[in-house]
Amino acid sequence: MIDWLIQLSIIDKIYLSLAFVTTAAILVNWNRLDPNLKILILYPLALFASGYPYASKFKPFFPNDTRVLNQEDDYYNSLIVIQLNLSIPFSVISYAILAIFFYQTFIQKSIQTRVLASIPLFWFLSKVNTYSTGTWEPVNNFSTLFNIVESVFVIYCCFVYFRELLNHDKQYRPEKDRTFWVVVSLLFYFIGNFFITGLLNYAGLTDEDLARNAAYIGYTFSYLFYSVLILVCFINFPLNNYE
Protein backbone atom coordinates (compact mmCIF):
# COMPACT_ATOMS: atom_id res chain seq x y z
CA MET A 1 0.00 0.00 0.00
CA ILE A 2 2.83 2.40 0.77
CA ASP A 3 5.12 0.99 -1.87
CA TRP A 4 4.64 4.03 -4.02
CA LEU A 5 5.81 6.23 -1.17
CA ILE A 6 9.03 4.32 -0.88
CA GLN A 7 9.53 4.51 -4.62
CA LEU A 8 9.36 8.31 -4.63
CA SER A 9 12.40 10.46 -5.21
CA ILE A 10 13.95 12.26 -2.30
CA ILE A 11 12.64 15.51 -3.75
CA ASP A 12 9.10 14.18 -3.69
CA LYS A 13 9.63 12.76 -0.23
CA ILE A 14 10.72 16.18 1.07
CA TYR A 15 7.69 17.71 -0.59
CA LEU A 16 5.29 15.22 0.97
CA SER A 17 7.01 15.54 4.34
CA LEU A 18 6.57 19.30 4.24
CA ALA A 19 2.93 18.86 3.24
CA PHE A 20 2.49 16.48 6.15
CA VAL A 21 4.17 18.87 8.60
CA THR A 22 1.99 21.70 7.28
CA THR A 23 -1.13 19.65 7.96
CA ALA A 24 0.12 18.87 11.44
CA ALA A 25 1.07 22.52 12.06
CA ILE A 26 -2.37 23.74 11.07
CA LEU A 27 -4.01 21.09 13.26
CA VAL A 28 -1.78 21.88 16.25
CA ASN A 29 -2.47 25.62 15.95
CA TRP A 30 -6.09 25.17 14.89
CA ASN A 31 -7.58 27.34 17.65
CA ARG A 32 -5.43 30.37 17.05
CA LEU A 33 -5.58 30.39 13.28
CA ASP A 34 -8.02 32.55 11.35
CA PRO A 35 -10.76 30.64 9.49
CA ASN A 36 -9.26 31.48 6.10
CA LEU A 37 -5.97 29.84 7.07
CA LYS A 38 -7.74 26.74 8.36
CA ILE A 39 -9.06 26.20 4.85
CA LEU A 40 -5.49 25.72 3.63
CA ILE A 41 -5.30 22.40 5.46
CA LEU A 42 -7.31 21.02 2.55
CA TYR A 43 -4.47 21.80 0.17
CA PRO A 44 -1.99 19.15 1.41
CA LEU A 45 -4.87 16.82 2.24
CA ALA A 46 -6.11 17.04 -1.35
CA LEU A 47 -2.59 16.27 -2.47
CA PHE A 48 -2.43 13.17 -0.28
CA ALA A 49 -5.90 12.06 -1.32
CA SER A 50 -5.26 12.43 -5.01
CA GLY A 51 -1.68 11.22 -4.75
CA TYR A 52 -2.54 7.64 -3.97
CA PRO A 53 -4.72 6.91 -7.04
CA TYR A 54 -2.26 8.83 -9.16
CA ALA A 55 0.60 6.65 -7.95
CA SER A 56 -0.86 3.74 -9.92
CA LYS A 57 -0.04 5.73 -13.07
CA PHE A 58 3.56 5.98 -12.00
CA LYS A 59 5.54 6.83 -15.12
CA PRO A 60 8.69 8.63 -16.17
CA PHE A 61 8.53 12.40 -15.93
CA PHE A 62 9.32 12.86 -19.61
CA PRO A 63 7.54 10.82 -22.27
CA ASN A 64 10.76 10.32 -24.16
CA ASP A 65 12.67 9.20 -21.09
CA THR A 66 14.02 5.79 -21.98
CA ARG A 67 15.59 5.29 -18.60
CA VAL A 68 13.81 2.62 -16.64
CA LEU A 69 12.43 3.44 -13.24
CA ASN A 70 14.53 2.04 -10.52
CA GLN A 71 13.42 1.94 -6.92
CA GLU A 72 16.98 2.40 -5.73
CA ASP A 73 17.65 5.27 -8.09
CA ASP A 74 16.37 8.62 -6.81
CA TYR A 75 17.54 10.63 -9.74
CA TYR A 76 15.76 8.90 -12.59
CA ASN A 77 12.34 8.55 -11.06
CA SER A 78 9.08 10.15 -11.94
CA LEU A 79 8.87 13.46 -9.97
CA ILE A 80 5.35 12.41 -9.17
CA VAL A 81 4.36 15.52 -7.25
CA ILE A 82 5.02 17.85 -10.13
CA GLN A 83 3.07 15.53 -12.41
CA LEU A 84 0.28 15.60 -9.87
CA ASN A 85 0.39 19.37 -9.67
CA LEU A 86 0.11 19.53 -13.44
CA SER A 87 -2.90 17.20 -13.55
CA ILE A 88 -6.20 18.92 -14.32
CA PRO A 89 -8.31 17.35 -11.50
CA PHE A 90 -5.82 18.41 -8.85
CA SER A 91 -5.57 21.88 -10.37
CA VAL A 92 -9.36 22.26 -10.15
CA ILE A 93 -9.41 21.09 -6.54
CA SER A 94 -6.42 23.21 -5.50
CA TYR A 95 -7.87 26.28 -7.20
CA ALA A 96 -11.21 25.74 -5.45
CA ILE A 97 -9.41 25.55 -2.09
CA LEU A 98 -7.42 28.71 -2.79
CA ALA A 99 -10.53 30.52 -4.04
CA ILE A 100 -12.34 29.69 -0.78
CA PHE A 101 -9.25 30.91 1.09
CA PHE A 102 -9.39 34.21 -0.80
CA TYR A 103 -13.16 34.40 -0.39
CA GLN A 104 -12.69 34.34 3.37
CA THR A 105 -9.76 36.73 3.20
CA PHE A 106 -11.37 39.48 1.13
CA ILE A 107 -13.55 42.08 2.80
CA GLN A 108 -15.45 43.54 -0.13
CA LYS A 109 -18.57 41.64 -1.05
CA SER A 110 -18.18 42.28 -4.78
CA ILE A 111 -14.68 40.76 -4.82
CA GLN A 112 -15.84 37.81 -2.72
CA THR A 113 -18.61 37.14 -5.24
CA ARG A 114 -16.16 37.33 -8.12
CA VAL A 115 -13.80 34.87 -6.44
CA LEU A 116 -16.61 32.42 -5.74
CA ALA A 117 -17.86 32.75 -9.30
CA SER A 118 -14.38 31.95 -10.59
CA ILE A 119 -14.59 28.40 -9.16
CA PRO A 120 -17.28 27.17 -11.61
CA LEU A 121 -15.59 29.21 -14.32
CA PHE A 122 -12.33 27.43 -13.64
CA TRP A 123 -14.10 24.07 -13.62
CA PHE A 124 -15.71 24.98 -16.97
CA LEU A 125 -12.28 25.88 -18.36
CA SER A 126 -10.97 22.50 -17.19
CA LYS A 127 -13.77 20.81 -19.16
CA VAL A 128 -12.98 22.91 -22.22
CA ASN A 129 -9.34 21.94 -21.84
CA THR A 130 -10.20 18.25 -21.48
CA TYR A 131 -12.55 18.15 -24.48
CA SER A 132 -10.13 20.08 -26.63
CA THR A 133 -7.14 17.86 -25.90
CA GLY A 134 -4.73 18.09 -28.76
CA THR A 135 -6.18 21.34 -30.08
CA TRP A 136 -3.86 23.80 -28.41
CA GLU A 137 -1.28 21.47 -26.97
CA PRO A 138 -0.03 18.16 -28.44
CA VAL A 139 -1.44 15.13 -26.64
CA ASN A 140 1.96 13.95 -25.50
CA ASN A 141 2.65 17.30 -23.78
CA PHE A 142 1.75 18.43 -20.28
CA SER A 143 -1.45 20.45 -20.04
CA THR A 144 0.49 23.53 -19.12
CA LEU A 145 -1.98 26.07 -20.51
CA PHE A 146 -4.54 25.18 -17.90
CA ASN A 147 -1.96 25.45 -15.11
CA ILE A 148 -0.84 28.80 -16.44
CA VAL A 149 -4.48 29.95 -16.26
CA GLU A 150 -4.62 28.78 -12.64
CA SER A 151 -1.44 30.70 -11.86
CA VAL A 152 -2.89 33.83 -13.48
CA PHE A 153 -6.10 33.49 -11.46
CA VAL A 154 -4.24 33.11 -8.17
CA ILE A 155 -1.75 35.90 -8.95
CA TYR A 156 -4.73 38.16 -9.74
CA CYS A 157 -6.31 37.26 -6.39
CA CYS A 158 -3.04 38.06 -4.61
CA PHE A 159 -2.84 41.50 -6.20
CA VAL A 160 -6.50 42.16 -5.42
CA TYR A 161 -5.69 41.27 -1.81
CA PHE A 162 -2.78 43.74 -1.74
CA ARG A 163 -4.91 46.44 -3.33
CA GLU A 164 -7.64 45.81 -0.78
CA LEU A 165 -5.07 46.14 1.98
CA LEU A 166 -3.96 49.50 0.64
CA ASN A 167 -7.53 50.73 0.44
CA HIS A 168 -8.27 49.45 3.91
CA ASP A 169 -9.77 52.00 6.26
CA LYS A 170 -8.94 50.33 9.54
CA GLN A 171 -5.64 50.61 11.34
CA TYR A 172 -4.01 47.40 10.21
CA ARG A 173 -0.51 45.93 10.59
CA PRO A 174 0.19 43.56 7.68
CA GLU A 175 3.50 42.46 9.17
CA LYS A 176 1.60 40.97 12.11
CA ASP A 177 -0.96 39.19 9.99
CA ARG A 178 -0.36 35.53 9.08
CA THR A 179 -2.57 35.89 6.01
CA PHE A 180 -0.33 38.59 4.57
CA TRP A 181 2.75 36.35 4.63
CA VAL A 182 0.78 33.40 3.28
CA VAL A 183 -0.45 35.51 0.37
CA VAL A 184 3.10 36.73 -0.30
CA SER A 185 4.29 33.11 -0.46
CA LEU A 186 1.31 32.17 -2.66
CA LEU A 187 2.16 35.02 -4.99
CA PHE A 188 5.75 33.88 -5.38
CA TYR A 189 4.75 30.23 -5.63
CA PHE A 190 2.38 30.90 -8.50
CA ILE A 191 4.63 33.42 -10.23
CA GLY A 192 7.33 30.72 -10.16
CA ASN A 193 4.87 28.09 -11.35
CA PHE A 194 3.69 30.37 -14.14
CA PHE A 195 7.14 30.51 -15.72
CA ILE A 196 8.18 26.96 -14.91
CA THR A 197 4.96 25.45 -16.26
CA GLY A 198 5.25 27.64 -19.32
CA LEU A 199 8.78 26.38 -19.91
CA LEU A 200 8.21 22.66 -19.30
CA ASN A 201 6.85 21.53 -22.66
CA TYR A 202 9.40 23.44 -24.69
CA ALA A 203 12.29 22.39 -22.45
CA GLY A 204 11.05 18.79 -22.41
CA LEU A 205 11.30 18.63 -26.17
CA THR A 206 14.60 20.46 -26.57
CA ASP A 207 16.65 20.03 -23.42
CA GLU A 208 15.55 17.51 -20.82
CA ASP A 209 18.17 18.65 -18.33
CA LEU A 210 16.81 22.16 -18.51
CA ALA A 211 13.30 20.83 -17.99
CA ARG A 212 14.41 18.72 -15.08
CA ASN A 213 16.17 21.71 -13.51
CA ALA A 214 13.05 23.79 -14.06
CA ALA A 215 11.06 21.10 -12.28
CA TYR A 216 13.51 21.23 -9.36
CA ILE A 217 13.07 24.98 -9.18
CA GLY A 218 9.33 24.40 -9.15
CA TYR A 219 9.83 22.15 -6.15
CA THR A 220 11.79 24.90 -4.42
CA PHE A 221 8.82 27.24 -4.78
CA SER A 222 6.58 24.58 -3.26
CA TYR A 223 9.01 24.02 -0.38
CA LEU A 224 9.05 27.73 0.35
CA PHE A 225 5.27 27.92 0.25
CA TYR A 226 4.89 25.07 2.74
CA SER A 227 7.71 26.41 4.90
CA VAL A 228 6.02 29.80 5.16
CA LEU A 229 2.74 28.08 6.04
CA ILE A 230 4.47 26.08 8.79
CA LEU A 231 6.29 29.16 10.10
CA VAL A 232 3.22 31.39 10.29
CA CYS A 233 1.38 28.64 12.13
CA PHE A 234 4.02 28.53 14.83
CA ILE A 235 5.12 32.16 15.06
CA ASN A 236 3.28 33.89 17.83
CA PHE A 237 2.58 37.43 16.74
CA PRO A 238 2.64 39.46 19.96
CA LEU A 239 -0.01 41.99 19.01
CA ASN A 240 -3.21 41.91 17.09
CA ASN A 241 -2.96 42.82 13.42
CA TYR A 242 -5.74 45.37 13.93
CA GLU A 243 -4.93 48.21 16.28
Next chain:
Amino acid sequence: MSEAYHGMIVFIGISGAAIIMAITGIVVLLLMALFGVRFIIHYHRRRREVLMEKQLMQEVFQRELLQAQLETQNQTLQQIAQELHDNVGQLLTVIVMRLNSLDDKYLHPEPAIEQTVLQTRDLVQTVIMDVRALSKTLDYDTVRRFGLTPSLTLELERIEQIGRIHTDFVMSGGVYSLGEETEIVLLRMAQESINNALKHANAHTITVSTAYKPDSFILTVADDGQGFNIEEANARILEKAGAGLNNLHRRAGLLGGTCVVDSQVGGGTRVQIRLPHNRMI
Protein backbone atom coordinates in the same frame (compact mmCIF):
# COMPACT_ATOMS: atom_id res chain seq x y z
CA MET B 1 27.52 0.53 -16.91
CA SER B 2 29.63 -0.13 -13.87
CA GLU B 3 28.29 0.24 -10.37
CA ALA B 4 30.74 3.06 -9.53
CA TYR B 5 29.99 4.99 -12.74
CA HIS B 6 26.27 4.71 -12.14
CA GLY B 7 26.69 5.84 -8.53
CA MET B 8 28.75 8.84 -9.62
CA ILE B 9 26.06 9.95 -12.10
CA VAL B 10 23.44 9.64 -9.40
CA PHE B 11 25.60 11.63 -6.97
CA ILE B 12 26.34 14.39 -9.50
CA GLY B 13 22.67 14.52 -10.44
CA ILE B 14 21.48 14.85 -6.87
CA SER B 15 24.13 17.37 -5.86
CA GLY B 16 23.43 19.40 -9.04
CA ALA B 17 19.74 19.43 -8.23
CA ALA B 18 20.46 20.38 -4.64
CA ILE B 19 22.62 23.31 -5.71
CA ILE B 20 19.97 24.55 -8.15
CA MET B 21 17.28 24.21 -5.53
CA ALA B 22 19.38 25.84 -2.83
CA ILE B 23 20.26 28.82 -5.01
CA THR B 24 16.66 29.20 -6.16
CA GLY B 25 15.42 28.85 -2.62
CA ILE B 26 17.73 31.54 -1.30
CA VAL B 27 17.01 33.93 -4.16
CA VAL B 28 13.23 33.44 -3.94
CA LEU B 29 13.29 33.69 -0.17
CA LEU B 30 15.21 36.96 -0.39
CA LEU B 31 12.82 38.24 -3.05
CA MET B 32 9.83 37.27 -0.91
CA ALA B 33 11.26 38.99 2.13
CA LEU B 34 12.16 42.04 0.06
CA PHE B 35 8.71 42.17 -1.44
CA GLY B 36 7.04 41.74 1.95
CA VAL B 37 9.15 44.40 3.63
CA ARG B 38 8.81 46.78 0.69
CA PHE B 39 5.05 46.34 0.71
CA ILE B 40 4.84 46.90 4.46
CA ILE B 41 6.91 50.09 4.18
CA HIS B 42 4.77 51.27 1.28
CA TYR B 43 1.62 50.35 3.18
CA HIS B 44 2.59 52.33 6.28
CA ARG B 45 3.75 55.30 4.21
CA ARG B 46 0.48 55.29 2.35
CA ARG B 47 -1.48 55.03 5.59
CA ARG B 48 0.38 58.03 6.95
CA GLU B 49 -0.35 59.95 3.77
CA VAL B 50 -4.03 59.01 3.88
CA LEU B 51 -4.23 59.99 7.54
CA MET B 52 -2.55 63.30 6.84
CA GLU B 53 -4.83 63.87 3.88
CA LYS B 54 -7.84 63.09 6.05
CA GLN B 55 -6.59 65.40 8.77
CA LEU B 56 -6.01 68.13 6.23
CA MET B 57 -9.46 67.64 4.76
CA GLN B 58 -10.97 67.77 8.23
CA GLU B 59 -9.04 70.94 8.96
CA VAL B 60 -10.17 72.51 5.70
CA PHE B 61 -13.72 71.42 6.42
CA GLN B 62 -13.58 72.90 9.93
CA ARG B 63 -12.17 76.12 8.55
CA GLU B 64 -14.85 76.34 5.93
CA LEU B 65 -17.42 75.59 8.58
CA LEU B 66 -16.00 78.29 10.80
CA GLN B 67 -15.94 80.71 7.93
CA ALA B 68 -19.55 79.90 7.10
CA GLN B 69 -20.50 80.33 10.76
CA LEU B 70 -18.58 83.55 10.90
CA GLU B 71 -20.24 84.87 7.77
CA THR B 72 -23.68 83.97 9.09
CA GLN B 73 -22.88 85.49 12.46
CA ASN B 74 -21.46 88.62 10.90
CA GLN B 75 -24.39 89.03 8.58
CA THR B 76 -26.84 88.58 11.45
CA LEU B 77 -24.95 90.95 13.67
CA GLN B 78 -24.65 93.47 10.87
CA GLN B 79 -28.36 93.24 10.28
CA ILE B 80 -29.00 93.79 13.99
CA ALA B 81 -26.53 96.67 13.99
CA GLN B 82 -28.28 98.27 11.02
CA GLU B 83 -31.66 97.77 12.62
CA LEU B 84 -30.40 99.30 15.86
CA HIS B 85 -28.84 102.22 14.06
CA ASP B 86 -31.53 102.91 11.47
CA ASN B 87 -34.69 101.80 13.15
CA VAL B 88 -34.30 101.86 16.92
CA GLY B 89 -31.91 104.79 16.74
CA GLN B 90 -34.33 106.74 14.56
CA LEU B 91 -37.26 105.96 16.82
CA LEU B 92 -35.30 107.10 19.82
CA THR B 93 -34.37 110.30 18.00
CA VAL B 94 -38.05 110.86 17.27
CA ILE B 95 -38.78 110.37 20.99
CA VAL B 96 -36.16 113.03 21.83
CA MET B 97 -37.72 115.37 19.28
CA ARG B 98 -41.16 114.76 20.75
CA LEU B 99 -39.82 115.47 24.19
CA ASN B 100 -38.21 118.66 22.90
CA SER B 101 -41.48 119.74 21.29
CA LEU B 102 -43.30 118.92 24.51
CA ASP B 103 -40.81 121.09 26.29
CA ASP B 104 -41.35 123.90 23.79
CA LYS B 105 -45.16 123.57 23.78
CA TYR B 106 -45.55 123.86 27.48
CA LEU B 107 -43.24 126.72 28.23
CA HIS B 108 -43.84 126.80 31.91
CA PRO B 109 -44.95 123.42 33.04
CA GLU B 110 -44.82 122.32 36.57
CA PRO B 111 -41.22 121.93 37.76
CA ALA B 112 -41.73 118.28 38.52
CA ILE B 113 -43.00 117.58 35.02
CA GLU B 114 -40.20 119.62 33.46
CA GLN B 115 -37.70 117.69 35.53
CA THR B 116 -39.18 114.36 34.43
CA VAL B 117 -39.12 115.40 30.77
CA LEU B 118 -35.52 116.49 31.05
CA GLN B 119 -34.50 113.28 32.78
CA THR B 120 -36.36 111.20 30.23
CA ARG B 121 -34.70 113.11 27.40
CA ASP B 122 -31.26 112.53 28.93
CA LEU B 123 -32.00 108.87 29.39
CA VAL B 124 -33.12 108.50 25.80
CA GLN B 125 -29.99 110.38 24.67
CA THR B 126 -27.91 107.88 26.62
CA VAL B 127 -29.82 104.99 25.09
CA ILE B 128 -29.21 106.48 21.63
CA MET B 129 -25.49 106.68 22.29
CA ASP B 130 -25.43 103.14 23.67
CA VAL B 131 -27.33 101.81 20.70
CA ARG B 132 -24.97 103.52 18.29
CA ALA B 133 -21.94 102.19 20.14
CA LEU B 134 -23.45 98.73 20.22
CA SER B 135 -24.30 98.84 16.55
CA LYS B 136 -20.70 99.81 15.81
CA THR B 137 -19.22 96.92 17.77
CA LEU B 138 -21.65 94.47 16.26
CA ASP B 139 -20.91 95.57 12.76
CA TYR B 140 -17.83 93.75 11.42
CA ASP B 141 -17.33 96.59 9.03
CA THR B 142 -15.78 98.47 11.92
CA VAL B 143 -13.07 95.81 12.20
CA ARG B 144 -12.59 95.89 8.45
CA ARG B 145 -12.29 99.63 8.30
CA PHE B 146 -10.42 100.42 11.50
CA GLY B 147 -8.77 97.15 12.56
CA LEU B 148 -8.78 95.07 15.71
CA THR B 149 -7.40 97.54 18.26
CA PRO B 150 -9.92 100.36 17.63
CA SER B 151 -12.74 97.80 17.62
CA LEU B 152 -11.62 96.45 20.97
CA THR B 153 -11.33 99.98 22.35
CA LEU B 154 -14.85 100.71 21.12
CA GLU B 155 -16.16 97.55 22.74
CA LEU B 156 -14.54 98.45 26.05
CA GLU B 157 -15.83 102.02 25.88
CA ARG B 158 -19.32 100.66 25.39
CA ILE B 159 -18.97 98.43 28.43
CA GLU B 160 -17.46 101.28 30.42
CA GLN B 161 -20.49 103.40 29.54
CA ILE B 162 -22.76 100.91 31.22
CA GLY B 163 -21.05 102.14 34.34
CA ARG B 164 -21.01 98.91 36.24
CA ILE B 165 -17.53 97.70 35.29
CA HIS B 166 -14.23 99.45 34.86
CA THR B 167 -12.23 98.47 31.78
CA ASP B 168 -8.59 98.76 30.83
CA PHE B 169 -6.91 98.35 27.49
CA VAL B 170 -3.18 97.70 27.26
CA MET B 171 -1.33 97.46 23.99
CA SER B 172 2.30 96.61 23.36
CA GLY B 173 4.45 96.20 20.28
CA GLY B 174 4.12 97.66 16.81
CA VAL B 175 0.67 97.02 15.36
CA TYR B 176 0.53 94.82 12.27
CA SER B 177 -2.36 93.39 10.35
CA LEU B 178 -3.36 89.84 11.20
CA GLY B 179 -5.69 89.57 8.26
CA GLU B 180 -9.29 90.70 8.03
CA GLU B 181 -10.86 87.33 8.83
CA THR B 182 -8.47 86.60 11.70
CA GLU B 183 -9.13 89.98 13.26
CA ILE B 184 -12.90 89.46 13.04
CA VAL B 185 -12.54 86.05 14.72
CA LEU B 186 -10.29 87.57 17.41
CA LEU B 187 -12.81 90.34 18.07
CA ARG B 188 -15.60 87.78 18.43
CA MET B 189 -13.43 85.74 20.79
CA ALA B 190 -12.68 88.83 22.86
CA GLN B 191 -16.40 89.69 22.91
CA GLU B 192 -17.19 86.14 24.01
CA SER B 193 -14.64 86.35 26.85
CA ILE B 194 -15.84 89.78 27.93
CA ASN B 195 -19.42 88.56 27.80
CA ASN B 196 -18.48 85.58 30.00
CA ALA B 197 -16.87 87.97 32.50
CA LEU B 198 -19.95 90.19 32.48
CA LYS B 199 -22.34 87.30 32.91
CA HIS B 200 -20.57 85.02 35.38
CA ALA B 201 -17.53 86.67 36.92
CA ASN B 202 -19.11 89.44 38.99
CA ALA B 203 -15.94 91.40 38.25
CA HIS B 204 -15.02 95.02 38.95
CA THR B 205 -12.40 95.39 36.23
CA ILE B 206 -11.90 93.81 32.85
CA THR B 207 -8.50 94.22 31.27
CA VAL B 208 -7.90 93.53 27.62
CA SER B 209 -4.36 93.53 26.34
CA THR B 210 -2.85 92.97 22.94
CA ALA B 211 0.80 92.17 22.40
CA TYR B 212 2.14 92.43 18.86
CA LYS B 213 5.35 90.41 19.06
CA PRO B 214 7.52 89.70 16.01
CA ASP B 215 6.71 85.99 16.02
CA SER B 216 3.32 85.95 17.69
CA PHE B 217 0.27 87.91 18.61
CA ILE B 218 -1.23 87.60 22.10
CA LEU B 219 -4.69 88.73 23.08
CA THR B 220 -5.52 88.56 26.77
CA VAL B 221 -8.85 89.16 28.46
CA ALA B 222 -8.58 89.16 32.24
CA ASP B 223 -11.04 89.96 35.00
CA ASP B 224 -10.82 90.21 38.78
CA GLY B 225 -14.05 88.35 39.36
CA GLN B 226 -14.93 85.28 41.36
CA GLY B 227 -13.26 82.84 38.96
CA PHE B 228 -14.14 79.19 38.63
CA ASN B 229 -12.68 75.74 38.96
CA ILE B 230 -11.45 74.73 35.52
CA GLU B 231 -11.36 70.99 36.31
CA GLU B 232 -14.95 71.08 37.47
CA ALA B 233 -16.00 73.02 34.41
CA ASN B 234 -14.27 70.51 32.15
CA ALA B 235 -15.78 67.59 34.00
CA ARG B 236 -19.31 68.85 33.51
CA ILE B 237 -21.37 66.73 31.18
CA LEU B 238 -21.92 68.09 27.72
CA GLU B 239 -25.51 69.23 28.24
CA LYS B 240 -24.62 71.29 31.28
CA ALA B 241 -21.37 72.67 29.96
CA GLY B 242 -21.41 75.98 28.16
CA ALA B 243 -20.27 76.09 24.56
CA GLY B 244 -18.29 79.31 25.18
CA LEU B 245 -15.00 77.84 26.35
CA ASN B 246 -15.07 75.10 23.75
CA ASN B 247 -15.76 77.67 21.10
CA LEU B 248 -12.76 79.69 22.19
CA HIS B 249 -10.45 76.66 22.01
CA ARG B 250 -11.83 75.55 18.66
CA ARG B 251 -11.54 78.97 17.09
CA ALA B 252 -8.01 79.48 18.38
CA GLY B 253 -7.07 76.06 17.03
CA LEU B 254 -8.49 76.84 13.64
CA LEU B 255 -6.51 80.06 13.54
CA GLY B 256 -3.44 77.93 14.13
CA GLY B 257 -2.99 79.20 17.66
CA THR B 258 -3.80 78.26 21.21
CA CYS B 259 -6.21 79.44 23.83
CA VAL B 260 -5.34 79.09 27.49
CA VAL B 261 -7.97 79.70 30.14
CA ASP B 262 -6.54 80.26 33.57
CA SER B 263 -8.89 80.69 36.50
CA GLN B 264 -8.99 80.19 40.24
CA VAL B 265 -11.93 80.43 42.57
CA GLY B 266 -11.77 83.94 43.99
CA GLY B 267 -8.76 84.79 41.84
CA GLY B 268 -10.34 85.97 38.61
CA THR B 269 -10.09 84.54 35.12
CA ARG B 270 -7.57 85.06 32.39
CA VAL B 271 -8.11 84.03 28.78
CA GLN B 272 -5.01 84.17 26.63
CA ILE B 273 -5.14 83.64 22.88
CA ARG B 274 -1.81 83.22 21.20
CA LEU B 275 -1.42 83.18 17.43
CA PRO B 276 1.75 82.68 15.47
CA HIS B 277 2.43 85.67 13.31
CA ASN B 278 1.47 85.38 9.62
CA ARG B 279 -1.02 82.60 10.33
CA MET B 280 -4.39 83.56 8.89
CA ILE B 281 -7.57 81.65 8.05
